[in-house]
Amino acid sequence: MNILIVGSGAREHAIARALHASSEHPTLFCCGTSNNPGIQQYTEQYWVGNICSIEELVTLTKDWRIDMAIIGPEAPLDKGLADALLERNIAVIGPRQKLARIETSKSFARTLMDKYQIPGSPDYRVFNQLFGVKEYLQELGEMGYVIKADGLMSGKGVKVAGDHLHSLQDALQYCEELSDANQIFVIEEKLIGQEFSLLCFCDGEHLIPMPIVQDHKRAFINDEGPNTGGMGSYSDTDHRLPFLTDADIQTALDMNEAVIKALTIETGQKYVGILYGSFIATKNGVKLIEYNARFGDPEAMNVLAILESDFLAVCKMMIAGTLSSEQVCFANLATVCKYAVPQGYPDKPVKNALIDISQVLHPERIYFAAVDERYGKLYATGSRAIAVLGVASNIFEAEQFAEEEINRITGPLFHRKDIGTRELIDQRIRQMILLRKVEYEI
Numbered sequence: 419m420n421i422l423i424v425g426s427g428a429r430e431h432a433i434a435r436a437l438h439a440s441s442e443h444p445t446l447f448c449c450g451t452s453n454n455p456g457i458q459q460y461t462e463q464y465w466v467g468n469i470c471s472i473e474e475l476v477t478l479t480k481d482w483r484i485d486m487a488i489i490g491p492e493a494p495l496d497k498g499l500a501d502a503l504l505e506r507n508i509a510v511i512g513p514r515q516k517l518a519r520i521e522t523s524k525s526f527a528r529t530l531m532d533k534y535q536i537p538g539s540p541d542y543r544v545f546n547q548l549f550g551v552k553e554y555l556q557e558l559g560e561m562g563y564v565i566k567a568d569g570l571m572s573g574k575g576v577k578v579a580g581d582h583l584h585s586l587q588d589a590l591q592y593c594e595e596l597s598d599a600n601q602i603f604v605i606e607e608k609l610i611g612q613e614f615s616l617l618c619f620c621d622g623e624h625l626i627p628m629p630i631v632q633d634h635k636r637a638f639i640n641d642e643g644p645n646t647g648g649m650g651s652y653s654d655t656d657h658r659l660p661f662l663t664d665a666d667i668q669t670a671l672d673m674n675e676a677v678i679k680a681l682t683i684e685t686g687q688k689y690v691g692i693l694y695g696s697f698i699a700t701k702n703g704v705k706l707i708e709y710n711a712r713f714g715d716p717e718a719m720n721v722l723a724i725l726e727s728d729f730l731a732v733c734k735m736m737i738a739g740t741l742s743s744e745q746v747c748f749a750n751l752a753t754v755c756k757y758a759v760p761q762g763y764p765d766k767p768v769k770n771a772l773i774d775i776s777q778v779l780h781p782e783r784i785y786f787a788a789v790d791e792r793y794g795k796l797y798a799t800g801s802r803a804i805a806v807l808g809v810a811s812n813i814f815e816a817e818q819f820a821e822e823e824i825n826r827i828t829g830p831l832f833h834r835k836d837i838g839t840r841e842l843i844d845q846r847i848r849q850m851i852l853l854r855k856v857e858y859e860i
Contacts, residue, residue, distance in 0.1 A: 419444040419730070420483050424469055424499065424512075425490030426450025426457060428757075428785035428805045429715035433488055433729075434460045435785075436722045440730035447482050449475055452799060456786035470497045476506060484508055486733065489691075495711055496522040496570055500691075509737045511692070513711050516685045520677065520693075521711040524566050524604050531706070534680035538673045538697075538706045540607040544568075551593050554605055555586060561608070565592055566708075568602035576645070579608055611700035611853060612661050612846050613707065615651075615717050616670045618695075619732060622688025624741040625675055628721040629657035629748055630667065633714065637764060639836040646764045647802055650756040650820075650837040651716045652813055653724075657748060660843060661850040662699060669704040670697045677709065690736050701853040716755045719785055719807050724749040754808045754816040754838035756824050757787070758831040760798045769800040773829030780823055783807050803831060813838055 421437060421444045423430050431454060437444055438460045446461045448454075449469050458464050463482055467474060470493050479487065487503050489495055489512030498515040512518075519526045525544040532539065543554050555563055565583070567575030583589045596603045614632050618625040633651045637643035654660065658667055674695050681689055694710035694717070713722075722729065726747040735741045760767040773796050778784060788801035804827055808819035817838030824833050836842045 419485045421446055421730075422479060422482065422484045422487040423448045423457065423461075423490065424450075424475070424487060424494055426452050426454040426466075427490065427715055428787035428802070429713050429718040430454070430490040431456040431785040431787075432718045432722045433490060433713070436725065436729035437488075440728050442728070442730050444730055447478075447484065449478060452788070452790045453792075454786045454789065455791040455796070456784075458791075469494050470499075472497055472499055472502050475499060476502050479503060479506065479508055486511070486737070488512065488733065490712060492518070492521055492570060492710065492712055511690065511733050511736060513689050513691050514685075514687050517681055517687055517689050518711040520681060520709045522570055523568055524708060525568050525602055527709050528604060530680055530684060531677070534676065534683070536673060536676045536680060538669070538704065540609055540705055542604055542606040544602065544604050545593070546597075546602045548590075548593060548597050551605070552586070552590060555589050558605070558607055560586070563589065564606045564608050565589060565596075566604045566606065567596055568604065582644075609698050609700050609705050609707070611698045611705075612659075612850055613696065613698045614659055614662060614670075615714055616667070616674060616695045616697060617714060617717060617721060618671075618674050618693050619736055619741060619746060620678060620689050620691060620693050621736045621739045621741040622682070622690050623739060625671070625678060625693065626741050626743055626746045627671055627674075629653045629724065630659055630662065631714070631717040631720045632659055633717060634834060634837050637759075637834075639834055640842075644764055646759070648714070648716050648757070649759070649802075649834045650754070650805075651720055652754045652816070652838040653720045653752060654813055655750050655752045655811065657750075661847045666699050666704050670695055673697075673704075673706060688739075699850060715787075716757065716805055719755045719805055720753040721748070723753055723807055723809055724751050751809050751811065752813040752816045754813060754820045756806050756820045756833050756837050757802045758804045758806070758824055758827050758833045759802045760800060761830045761832060763801070763832075767800045768798070768830050771798045771830045772796070773798050773803060773827060773831065775804070775827050777826040777828070778823060779826065780819075783809070783819075783823060784827075798829065798831065808838075813843065814840055
């Protein structure tokens with residue numbers, strides 16, 4: 419098979435590595451925004467340009483005789499790339515444009531859940547002007563709200579009271595900025611608890627869950643600093659997390675299944691690809707933060723690294739509508755992913771900085787992200803640069819591996835040293851015990 423990977427980050431590097439390991443030995447092609455050397459080593463052809471230029475990508479699929487495409491980032495889904503490829507009878511892992519609205523429009527996601535009576539949303543309201551905004555913010559209370567721009571904002575459209583917004587005036591000013599830009603926005607109740615990601619393979623009817631992962635959005639240790647695309651993540655050997663109950667996990671899975679059914683009824687289309695629910699366990703149960711219509715980054719590294727089943731075979735089952743839990747297996751191993759990012763990231767990152775990976779002992783455990791290879795040298799382009807993944811029989815051994823390897827990467831970079839450490843995980847367990855006032859078996 420000729421398979422096209424759309425995107426050139428660490429997520430797509432993980433996808434390429436998993437496809438390359440397939441017993442079917444597919445021929446891989448890539449359309450990306452930069453020269454990712456990790457992906458290039460697996461590909462027959464590699465094109466760099468605007469991955470939202472739908473006509474250009476469709477033309478390339480014809481020239482390359484592509485049989486299947488796997489769309490990594492959300493922006494091409496938002497532009498209708500899956501629809502354009504399906505019209506050419508190219509199989510696609512990634513939902514059509516209407517279905518992708520579950521990610522690309524936060525107001526659509528919330529109203530869909532209300533319409534189909536799917537529990538799990540916080541208190542919220544959708545606004546397209548400032549009328550009623552102040553009153554609703556006051557109703558939610560001081561520091562009790564989150565404001566979300568409706569569309570894709572590259573992770574910069576969500577502002578949280580107490581973290582980014584320090585007064586009612588700050589909140590009103592942000593809402594005014596969104597309104598002036600003719601941007602729909604959602605104001606929601608602020609939720610307190612522990613976040614987790616539940617990704618599922620989906621063939622339009624059946625959902626197969628992947629191991630649960632916890633991402634770390636804040637830039638600095640102890641969850642301080644601005645939000646990022648994700649500084650790293652971990653998963654546990656039993657595919658759940660130490661602070662979650664079986665009921666939490668079942669609630670999240672039930673929500674994913676209900677949303678897929680609602681999307682099918684609402685659009686008349688089948689959702690084929692990855693559904694990624696971002697949830698938070700609170701004292702009042704599990705609530706939905708948001709949905710994504712593709713693999714997460716960094717979560718893709720955690721789950722694909724321990725997928726024992728042939729990833730290409732899983733993709734073919736998604737397309738054929740024949741997914742079954744018996745044929746999708748994950749190893750009982752723990753994973754810890756840490757990102758090396760440029761100094762100044764995310765607000766004022768150093769750009770085009772030379773980085774050196776020559777001292778890395780396990781290149782099979784690194785994933786290239788926002789890097790560019792020029793004349794044999796590697797440059798960080800300004801966003802998350804390189805992910806390192808530890809895989810072991812427990813979280814703490816995986817963390818030690820990741821920490822040792824990431825310290826072998828040199829250049830003007832930094833990373834969060836606390837991801838996957840016993841101290842941070844124990845802190846999160848204690849928080850949930852206090853919130854729920856129950857005893858956990860740790």
